[in-house]
Amino acid sequence: MKTGMLKISPGFEEIMPPEYRELVDNGPYGKDYGIGDLGSYKELLEEHPLCAGCGLALSLRLTLASLPMPEDTVIVGSTGCSALAFPQVALHNIHSLFGNQNAVASGLKRALKLRFPEKEKDVVVIAGDGATADIGLDMVMQSWLRREKITTIMLDNEAYANTGGQESGMSMQGAVLNMAPTGKKFPKLSLPEIAHTCGCAYVAAASPAKPKQLAKVVRRAILVAREIGPTYVQLYSPCPTNYKFNPKETVSLIKQREKDGLYQSKEYISQEAQAFLESIEVKK
Amino acid sequence: MIDQKIVDPDYLLFEAPRTSEYITGSEAVREAIKRANVDMAIAYPITPQSESMHLVGDIYAQGYVKEYFRGENEFAVMSSVAGASMAGVRVFTATGGPGTMRAFEVFPTWAGARLPIVCAFMTRGINSPLTIQPDTIEMAYLLETGILMLHAENSQDLHDMLLMAFMVAEKTDVHIPVGVFADGFFVTHTRDKVNMLPEDCKLPSYDPYTSPVPVMDMENVPVRQMRDPFVMKSNFISYAAHASWQQEIDAAAERSRKYLNHYLGGLIDVEHEDADIFIVTSGTAVSQSREAIATAREEGINVGLVKIKSIRPFPGEEIRALASRSKGIIVPEFNRVGWLAKEICSVIDEPRKVVRGPRVFGGMTMPPELILAEIRRINQ
Numbered sequence: 001m002k003t004g005m006l007k008i009s010p011g012f013e014e015i016m017p018p019e020y021r022e023l024v025d026n027g028p029y030g031k032d033y034g035i036g037d038l039g040s041y042k043e044l045l046e047e048h049p050l051c052a053g054c055g056l057a058l059s060l061r062l063t064l065a066s067l068p069m070p071e072d073t074v075i076v077g078s079t080g081c082s083a084l085a086f087p088q089v090a091l092h093n094i095h096s097l098f099g100n101q102n103a104v105a106s107g108l109k110r111a112l113k114l115r116f117p118e119k120e121k122d123v124v125v126i127a128g129d130g131a132t133a134d135i136g137l138d139m140v141m142q143s144w145l146r147r148e149k150i151t152t153i154m155l156d157n158e159a160y161a162n163t164g165g166q167e168s169g170m171s172m173q174g175a176v177l178n179m180a181p182t183g184k185k186f187p188k189l190s191l192p193e194i195a196h197t198c199g200c201a202y203v204a205a206a207s208p209a210k211p212k213q214l215a216k217v218v219r220r221a222i223l224v225a226r227e228i229g230p231t232y233v234q235l236y237s238p239c240p241t242n243y244k245f246n247p248k249e250t251v252s253l254i255k256q257r258e259k260d261g262l263y264q265s266k267e268y269i270s271q272e273a274q275a276f277l278e279s280i281e282v283k284k
Numbered sequence: 285m286i287d288q289k290i291v292d293p294d295y296l297l298f299e300a301p302r303t304s305e306y307i308t309g310s311e312a313v314r315e316a317i318k319r320a321n322v323d324m325a326i327a328y329p330i331t332p333q334s335e336s337m338h339l340v341g342d343i344y345a346q347g348y349v350k351e352y353f354r355g356e357n358e359f360a361v362m363s364s365v366a367g368a369s370m371a372g373v374r375v376f377t378a379t380g381g382p383g384t385m386r387a388f389e390v391f392p393t394w395a396g397a398r399l400p401i402v403c404a405f406m407t408r409g410i411n412s413p414l415t416i417q418p419d420t421i422e423m424a425y426l427l428e429t430g431i432l433m434l435h436a437e438n439s440q441d442l443h444d445m446l447l448m449a450f451m452v453a454e455k456t457d458v459h460i461p462v463g464v465f466a467d468g469f470f471v472t473h474t475r476d477k478v479n480m481l482p483e484d485c486k487l488p489s490y491d492p493y494t495s496p497v498p499v500m501d502m503e504n505v506p507v508r509q510m511r512d513p514f515v516m517k518s519n520f521i522s523y524a525a526h527a528s529w530q531q532e533i534d535a536a537a538e539r540s541r542k543y544l545n546h547y548l549g550g551l552i553d554v555e556h557e558d559a560d561i562f563i564v565t566s567g568t569a570v571s572q573s574r575e576a577i578a579t580a581r582e583e584g585i586n587v588g589l590v591k592i593k594s595i596r597p598f599p600g601e602e603i604r605a606l607a608s609r610s611k612g613i614i615v616p617e618f619n620r621v622g623w624l625a626k627e628i629c630s631v632i633d634e635p636r637k638v639v640r641g642p643r644v645f646g647g648m649t650m651p652p653e654l655i656l657a658e659i660r661r662i663n664q
Contacts, residue, residue, distance in 0.1 A: 005503065073502065090507050103355065103356075103367070104363045104364065104366055108371045
């Protein structure tokens, strides 16, 4: 982002909407903010329409607050609950179709590299579990196999939430959901392991129950994608609306699952990525 | 790679000295793309298109195209092409037949996102049963996707239309995709004389900031699209926003007429304008019709030819005017459904004048005798 790109033209200061003025005066562009700074600046996500207690909304908010370089980050989303929030995210973001996000991101990243050879432009895919693990899985995996330098973040609420709570490949075995009226017949897909096998240089599973860990893995994933190759982050983000639990209990539910051994955070780092991360994290 | 200088598109297309070469349609694609200053091309194999994108790959290796790769399927390729276009580069791809169908969901989004993508469609029959043979049925499905559609009669058209397509697609008041259609095998795999442009000339590069919508690069405003997103909201404002957006795409296609008229010299070509009977068609059916017309005119029948070069926008007024003073209109087509005849019937005052055929499909060639028989029948 060019310096002053967001500056309001003289005479228009009072006309521009207040949330835009706040972004210009106190937004995160060009600042090195992290989740510790939440509450002290104008966030990228304006009042979103997602449900109370939505795990996905919390993950998205923390993810956006963890971007290492929001001023030069373009997001590719997909259809689903997150698509309702993206029009109110103050970054260039694309909704194309359901499932094609990694294919769009591949073209986008390569084209941005052509246009800005000397400048980093982070391309981050943020999509739900249906988009990532079911309808878009071939394009997700193919982008990894082609070693596209993009970060793929799955907001895993273990269902097709926006269409009314249907079973997805990421639902737990036995879960009773729409289109699985007698319970899901096969286990949750192990996408982190698949990502690792497909050549992702950095893979992590985290959750908003541990915000600092989430921030760290998102940042690492984006920095590694910039330098080395594809990266994948899976964020467990439970859905109170479709799994019918109290919206206050989203975070405690994640903690309970972890205690029961049904959810665990993970990190796979390639040797090259490890060396790179050590070099930048020591410097800091 | 030869050093190329950027030249004015009108100079390149209308004034630059041309040299005649005997090449295939696929090679004509290569020669057009070589001079089109394309930033990026994405390929996926499908007969009869594959050779075109191999040859584009060859000129990528030589340095004429800056980025090129093979995608994983046509849906993904058309999506990647969209991503590249949203990032602000000039991008090209090609497909045909089942590939077109596989990618279908993406096409309306190209127009909806106002992307000036140029795609060549090497038309082929659609399964089932399995076929790889020429057939223009896929064009019927693409008519309402918002993509501008040019139909090449031969390799020369294919070559010239591809270069024109970028220029029209990228006009700020148009800025929607252009498909250039060529009948698979009949054009792609046969040799023909093509008057080629100088190799050391190319089109001006694309300036993404002439786009009527923001480029997705975080270098232009706005960075947030909406204060109150209309997606999935049930209120009048959301319906009106979506409806007016679609109307604006139709309007953009209408605004392309002036540019297409300039580059193509009209959306139709007419031979024997004072004719009593017209053959009205597009693609290679035009060449077959020309044969039939030559024989009919020797027999003293005053029959003329209307070659439709642009299917979208459709030259409705032009055809209506010709139809009003003709005795009959014959529409030969290379498909089962007769989509072109339906289009023509929808714009003329007396649809009963239209002979909706002859039609061949499944890979057959069109015997000029079939067309001739219709001419003789109407003349009686």
